[in-house]
Amino acid sequence: MNGPLEGKTALVTGGSRGVGKGIAQRLVRDGALVVIGYREDDRTALDAVAECDAEHGDGRMHAVRADLTRVAEVAHLFDRAEALVGGLDILVNNAAVMRRGTLADSSEELFDDVLAVNLKGTFFALQQAVHRLREGGRVINVSSTATALAHPSQAAYSASKAAVEQLTRVAAKEFSRRGITVNSVAPGAVETERVSATVAPEVLRQWGRSNAFGRLARPQDIADVVGFLAGPDSRWVTGQNLRASGGAL
Numbered sequence: 001m002n003g004p005l006e007g008k009t010a011l012v013t014g015g016s017r018g019v020g021k022g023i024a025q026r027l028v029r030d031g032a033l034v035v036i037g038y039r040e041d042d043r044t045a046l047d048a049v050a051e052c053d054a055e056h057g058d059g060r061m062h063a064v065r066a067d068l069t070r071v072a073e074v075a076h077l078f079d080r081a082e083a084l085v086g087g088l089d090i091l092v093n094n095a096a097v098m099r100r101g102t103l104a105d106s107s108e109e110l111f112d113d114v115l116a117v118n119l120k121g122t123f124f125a126l127q128q129a130v131h132r133l134r135e136g137g138r139v140i141n142v143s144s145t146a147t148a149l150a151h152p153s154q155a156a157y158s159a160s161k162a163a164v165e166q167l168t169r170v171a172a173k174e175f176s177r178r179g180i181t182v183n184s185v186a187p188g189a190v191e192t193e194r195v196s197a198t199v200a201p202e203v204l205r206q207w208g209r210s211n212a213f214g215r216l217a218r219p220q221d222i223a224d225v226v227g228f229l230a231g232p233d234s235r236w237v238t239g240q241n242l243r244a245s246g247g248a249l
Protein backbone atom coordinates (compact mmCIF):
# COMPACT_ATOMS: atom_id res chain seq x y z
CA MET A 1 0.00 0.00 0.00
CA ASN A 2 1.35 3.42 -0.86
CA GLY A 3 -0.86 6.22 0.43
CA PRO A 4 -0.45 9.47 2.38
CA LEU A 5 -0.75 7.62 5.72
CA GLU A 6 1.87 4.95 4.99
CA GLY A 7 3.79 4.35 8.26
CA LYS A 8 1.05 6.00 10.34
CA THR A 9 -1.28 4.40 12.88
CA ALA A 10 -4.80 5.34 13.96
CA LEU A 11 -7.40 4.61 16.60
CA VAL A 12 -11.04 5.05 15.50
CA THR A 13 -13.56 4.79 18.35
CA GLY A 14 -16.88 3.28 17.34
CA GLY A 15 -15.15 1.99 14.21
CA SER A 16 -17.05 -1.29 13.98
CA ARG A 17 -20.01 0.05 12.01
CA GLY A 18 -21.64 3.07 10.39
CA VAL A 19 -19.62 6.25 9.94
CA GLY A 20 -16.73 4.95 12.07
CA LYS A 21 -16.33 1.84 9.92
CA GLY A 22 -16.22 4.02 6.80
CA ILE A 23 -13.53 6.18 8.45
CA ALA A 24 -11.48 3.14 9.47
CA GLN A 25 -11.68 1.73 5.93
CA ARG A 26 -10.61 5.05 4.42
CA LEU A 27 -7.58 5.34 6.76
CA VAL A 28 -6.52 1.77 5.89
CA ARG A 29 -6.83 2.58 2.17
CA ASP A 30 -4.57 5.60 2.79
CA GLY A 31 -1.94 3.24 4.24
CA ALA A 32 -2.49 3.48 8.02
CA LEU A 33 -2.62 0.59 10.47
CA VAL A 34 -5.94 1.04 12.24
CA VAL A 35 -7.43 -0.05 15.57
CA ILE A 36 -11.20 0.16 15.87
CA GLY A 37 -12.81 0.50 19.29
CA TYR A 38 -16.33 -0.69 20.12
CA ARG A 39 -18.48 -1.23 23.20
CA GLU A 40 -20.19 -4.64 23.02
CA ASP A 41 -21.01 -6.03 19.58
CA ASP A 42 -18.06 -8.43 19.07
CA ARG A 43 -19.53 -10.02 15.92
CA THR A 44 -19.85 -6.74 14.02
CA ALA A 45 -16.36 -5.62 15.04
CA LEU A 46 -14.77 -8.94 14.03
CA ASP A 47 -16.68 -8.84 10.73
CA ALA A 48 -15.24 -5.37 10.01
CA VAL A 49 -11.73 -6.70 10.64
CA ALA A 50 -12.37 -9.79 8.48
CA GLU A 51 -13.69 -7.59 5.65
CA CYS A 52 -10.50 -5.50 5.83
CA ASP A 53 -8.29 -8.62 5.94
CA ALA A 54 -10.02 -9.95 2.82
CA GLU A 55 -9.46 -6.70 0.93
CA HIS A 56 -6.01 -5.60 2.11
CA GLY A 57 -4.39 -8.66 3.73
CA ASP A 58 -4.07 -9.53 7.42
CA GLY A 59 -2.97 -7.13 10.13
CA ARG A 60 -4.04 -3.72 8.80
CA MET A 61 -7.06 -3.48 11.11
CA HIS A 62 -7.51 -4.65 14.71
CA ALA A 63 -10.49 -4.43 17.08
CA VAL A 64 -10.46 -3.66 20.80
CA ARG A 65 -13.53 -3.80 23.03
CA ALA A 66 -13.72 -1.01 25.63
CA ASP A 67 -16.52 1.04 27.16
CA LEU A 68 -15.57 4.71 26.76
CA THR A 69 -17.80 5.74 29.66
CA ARG A 70 -15.26 4.13 32.03
CA VAL A 71 -12.03 6.07 32.30
CA ALA A 72 -9.99 2.95 33.15
CA GLU A 73 -11.27 1.28 29.97
CA VAL A 74 -10.29 4.31 27.89
CA ALA A 75 -6.72 3.94 29.19
CA HIS A 76 -6.87 0.19 28.45
CA LEU A 77 -8.05 0.92 24.89
CA PHE A 78 -5.00 3.14 24.30
CA ASP A 79 -2.64 0.58 25.90
CA ARG A 80 -3.97 -2.20 23.67
CA ALA A 81 -4.02 -0.01 20.55
CA GLU A 82 -0.43 1.12 21.05
CA ALA A 83 0.69 -2.46 21.64
CA LEU A 84 -1.12 -3.71 18.52
CA VAL A 85 0.13 -1.11 16.03
CA GLY A 86 3.24 0.31 17.74
CA GLY A 87 2.20 3.75 19.04
CA LEU A 88 -0.45 6.11 17.70
CA ASP A 89 -0.44 9.06 15.29
CA ILE A 90 -4.16 9.63 14.70
CA LEU A 91 -7.20 9.55 16.98
CA VAL A 92 -10.76 9.73 15.62
CA ASN A 93 -13.31 10.24 18.41
CA ASN A 94 -16.33 8.91 16.55
CA ALA A 95 -18.23 6.71 19.05
CA ALA A 96 -21.50 8.22 20.24
CA VAL A 97 -25.07 7.38 21.13
CA MET A 98 -28.02 9.27 19.63
CA ARG A 99 -31.09 9.06 21.86
CA ARG A 100 -34.10 11.22 21.20
CA GLY A 101 -35.71 13.25 23.96
CA THR A 102 -37.01 16.76 24.54
CA LEU A 103 -36.07 18.73 27.65
CA ALA A 104 -39.46 17.82 29.06
CA ASP A 105 -39.28 14.07 28.54
CA SER A 106 -35.57 13.19 28.83
CA SER A 107 -34.88 10.99 31.85
CA GLU A 108 -31.79 11.35 34.03
CA GLU A 109 -30.69 7.96 32.69
CA LEU A 110 -30.92 9.19 29.05
CA PHE A 111 -29.01 12.40 29.87
CA ASP A 112 -26.25 10.52 31.75
CA ASP A 113 -25.90 7.89 29.01
CA VAL A 114 -25.68 10.39 26.14
CA LEU A 115 -23.27 12.70 27.97
CA ALA A 116 -21.16 9.80 29.28
CA VAL A 117 -20.46 8.37 25.82
CA ASN A 118 -20.41 11.49 23.67
CA LEU A 119 -18.71 13.99 25.97
CA LYS A 120 -17.03 12.11 28.83
CA GLY A 121 -15.72 9.43 26.46
CA THR A 122 -14.32 12.05 24.09
CA PHE A 123 -12.86 14.11 26.96
CA PHE A 124 -10.94 11.20 28.48
CA ALA A 125 -9.80 9.88 25.10
CA LEU A 126 -8.33 13.34 24.46
CA GLN A 127 -6.68 13.19 27.87
CA GLN A 128 -4.98 9.92 26.92
CA ALA A 129 -4.06 11.21 23.48
CA VAL A 130 -2.45 14.45 24.64
CA HIS A 131 0.54 12.53 26.06
CA ARG A 132 0.49 9.51 23.81
CA LEU A 133 0.02 10.68 20.20
CA ARG A 134 3.29 11.12 18.35
CA GLU A 135 4.41 14.60 17.31
CA GLY A 136 2.71 15.85 14.16
CA GLY A 137 -0.33 13.69 14.88
CA ARG A 138 -3.99 14.32 14.15
CA VAL A 139 -7.20 14.30 16.21
CA ILE A 140 -10.63 14.40 14.60
CA ASN A 141 -13.76 14.57 16.75
CA VAL A 142 -17.06 13.64 15.11
CA SER A 143 -19.80 16.15 15.94
CA SER A 144 -23.16 16.69 14.21
CA THR A 145 -25.09 19.43 12.43
CA ALA A 146 -27.53 19.00 15.34
CA THR A 147 -25.44 21.65 17.12
CA ALA A 148 -26.83 24.31 14.76
CA LEU A 149 -30.34 22.94 14.16
CA ALA A 150 -31.64 23.23 17.74
CA HIS A 151 -34.01 20.33 17.12
CA PRO A 152 -36.27 19.93 20.18
CA SER A 153 -36.09 16.12 20.16
CA GLN A 154 -32.29 16.13 20.40
CA ALA A 155 -31.84 18.12 23.61
CA ALA A 156 -29.14 16.05 25.33
CA TYR A 157 -27.55 14.80 22.10
CA SER A 158 -27.12 18.26 20.55
CA ALA A 159 -25.80 19.66 23.84
CA SER A 160 -23.23 16.86 24.03
CA LYS A 161 -22.05 17.55 20.49
CA ALA A 162 -21.88 21.32 21.06
CA ALA A 163 -19.61 20.54 24.00
CA VAL A 164 -17.45 18.36 21.73
CA GLU A 165 -17.05 21.27 19.30
CA GLN A 166 -15.95 23.58 22.14
CA LEU A 167 -13.61 20.89 23.49
CA THR A 168 -12.09 20.70 20.01
CA ARG A 169 -11.14 24.40 20.12
CA VAL A 170 -9.63 24.05 23.60
CA ALA A 171 -7.78 20.84 22.71
CA ALA A 172 -6.35 22.41 19.55
CA LYS A 173 -4.36 24.81 21.75
CA GLU A 174 -3.16 22.12 24.16
CA PHE A 175 -2.15 19.65 21.42
CA SER A 176 -0.47 22.32 19.27
CA ARG A 177 2.57 22.27 21.58
CA ARG A 178 3.49 18.96 20.00
CA GLY A 179 2.49 19.88 16.45
CA ILE A 180 -0.78 17.94 16.60
CA THR A 181 -3.91 19.33 14.95
CA VAL A 182 -7.39 18.89 16.47
CA ASN A 183 -10.54 19.45 14.40
CA SER A 184 -14.14 18.32 14.38
CA VAL A 185 -16.34 17.15 11.51
CA ALA A 186 -20.09 17.70 11.76
CA PRO A 187 -22.08 15.39 9.47
CA GLY A 188 -25.71 15.91 8.54
CA ALA A 189 -27.87 12.80 8.32
CA VAL A 190 -25.89 9.72 7.23
CA GLU A 191 -27.46 6.52 5.95
CA THR A 192 -26.03 3.95 8.36
CA GLU A 193 -27.45 0.57 9.41
CA ARG A 194 -28.68 2.15 12.68
CA VAL A 195 -30.37 5.09 10.93
CA SER A 196 -32.05 2.88 8.31
CA ALA A 197 -33.31 0.53 11.05
CA THR A 198 -34.72 3.25 13.31
CA VAL A 199 -35.99 6.03 11.04
CA ALA A 200 -39.09 5.73 8.83
CA PRO A 201 -38.35 5.67 5.04
CA GLU A 202 -40.45 8.83 4.45
CA VAL A 203 -38.46 10.72 7.09
CA LEU A 204 -35.22 9.52 5.49
CA ARG A 205 -36.40 10.82 2.10
CA GLN A 206 -37.29 14.16 3.72
CA TRP A 207 -33.81 14.41 5.31
CA GLY A 208 -32.28 13.63 1.94
CA ARG A 209 -34.23 16.46 0.30
CA SER A 210 -32.96 18.95 2.92
CA ASN A 211 -29.46 19.23 1.45
CA ALA A 212 -28.16 20.57 -1.87
CA PHE A 213 -27.71 17.13 -3.46
CA GLY A 214 -31.09 15.61 -2.58
CA ARG A 215 -29.80 12.40 -1.00
CA LEU A 216 -28.60 11.20 2.39
CA ALA A 217 -24.85 11.11 3.02
CA ARG A 218 -23.13 7.74 2.90
CA PRO A 219 -20.45 6.89 5.51
CA GLN A 220 -17.83 7.29 2.76
CA ASP A 221 -18.85 10.94 2.22
CA ILE A 222 -17.90 11.69 5.83
CA ALA A 223 -14.89 9.36 5.86
CA ASP A 224 -13.28 11.24 2.97
CA VAL A 225 -13.49 14.53 4.90
CA VAL A 226 -11.91 12.84 7.92
CA GLY A 227 -9.29 11.35 5.59
CA PHE A 228 -8.26 14.86 4.54
CA LEU A 229 -8.02 16.05 8.16
CA ALA A 230 -6.02 12.93 9.11
CA GLY A 231 -3.54 13.44 6.28
CA PRO A 232 -0.52 15.69 5.70
CA ASP A 233 -2.38 18.27 3.57
CA SER A 234 -4.43 19.52 6.54
CA ARG A 235 -1.34 20.63 8.53
CA TRP A 236 -2.46 24.31 8.71
CA VAL A 237 -6.02 23.56 9.84
CA THR A 238 -6.66 23.24 13.57
CA GLY A 239 -9.40 24.11 16.06
CA GLN A 240 -11.98 24.09 13.25
CA ASN A 241 -15.39 22.50 12.85
CA LEU A 242 -15.95 21.29 9.29
CA ARG A 243 -19.62 20.81 8.46
CA ALA A 244 -20.03 17.88 6.07
CA SER A 245 -23.73 18.14 5.37
CA GLY A 246 -24.08 18.39 1.60
CA GLY A 247 -24.96 22.04 2.05
CA ALA A 248 -27.79 21.47 4.56
CA LEU A 249 -27.95 23.86 7.52
Ligand code: NDP
Binds near residue numbers: 041
Ligand atom coordinates in the same frame (compact mmCIF):
# COMPACT_ATOMS: atom_id res chain seq x y z
P1 NDP B 1 -23.56 3.85 15.17
O1 NDP B 1 -24.62 3.89 16.21
O2 NDP B 1 -23.85 3.16 13.89
O3 NDP B 1 -22.23 3.19 15.79
C1 NDP B 1 -21.81 3.56 17.07
C2 NDP B 1 -20.45 2.97 17.36
O4 NDP B 1 -20.00 3.47 18.62
C3 NDP B 1 -20.45 1.45 17.48
O5 NDP B 1 -19.18 0.96 17.07
C4 NDP B 1 -20.60 1.24 19.00
O6 NDP B 1 -20.10 -0.01 19.46
C5 NDP B 1 -19.74 2.39 19.51
N1 NDP B 1 -20.08 2.79 20.88
C6 NDP B 1 -21.28 3.21 21.35
N2 NDP B 1 -21.19 3.44 22.67
C7 NDP B 1 -19.91 3.18 23.03
C8 NDP B 1 -19.21 3.20 24.26
N3 NDP B 1 -19.79 3.53 25.42
N4 NDP B 1 -17.91 2.84 24.28
C9 NDP B 1 -17.28 2.47 23.13
N5 NDP B 1 -17.88 2.43 21.94
C10 NDP B 1 -19.20 2.77 21.90
O7 NDP B 1 -23.11 5.37 14.92
P2 NDP B 1 -23.16 6.26 13.58
O8 NDP B 1 -22.26 5.67 12.58
O9 NDP B 1 -24.55 6.59 13.24
O10 NDP B 1 -22.51 7.62 14.13
C11 NDP B 1 -21.10 7.79 14.21
C12 NDP B 1 -20.79 9.21 14.60
O11 NDP B 1 -21.36 10.11 13.65
C13 NDP B 1 -21.36 9.62 15.95
O12 NDP B 1 -20.47 10.49 16.60
C14 NDP B 1 -22.64 10.34 15.58
O13 NDP B 1 -23.05 11.25 16.59
C15 NDP B 1 -22.19 11.05 14.32
N6 NDP B 1 -23.29 11.43 13.44
C16 NDP B 1 -24.05 10.46 12.83
C17 NDP B 1 -25.10 10.83 12.00
C18 NDP B 1 -25.95 9.81 11.33
O14 NDP B 1 -26.94 10.21 10.68
N7 NDP B 1 -25.65 8.52 11.42
C19 NDP B 1 -25.41 12.26 11.75
C20 NDP B 1 -24.54 13.18 12.43
C21 NDP B 1 -23.51 12.77 13.24
P3 NDP B 1 -21.15 -1.27 19.69
O15 NDP B 1 -21.82 -1.49 18.35
O16 NDP B 1 -20.29 -2.40 20.14
O17 NDP B 1 -22.13 -0.79 20.73
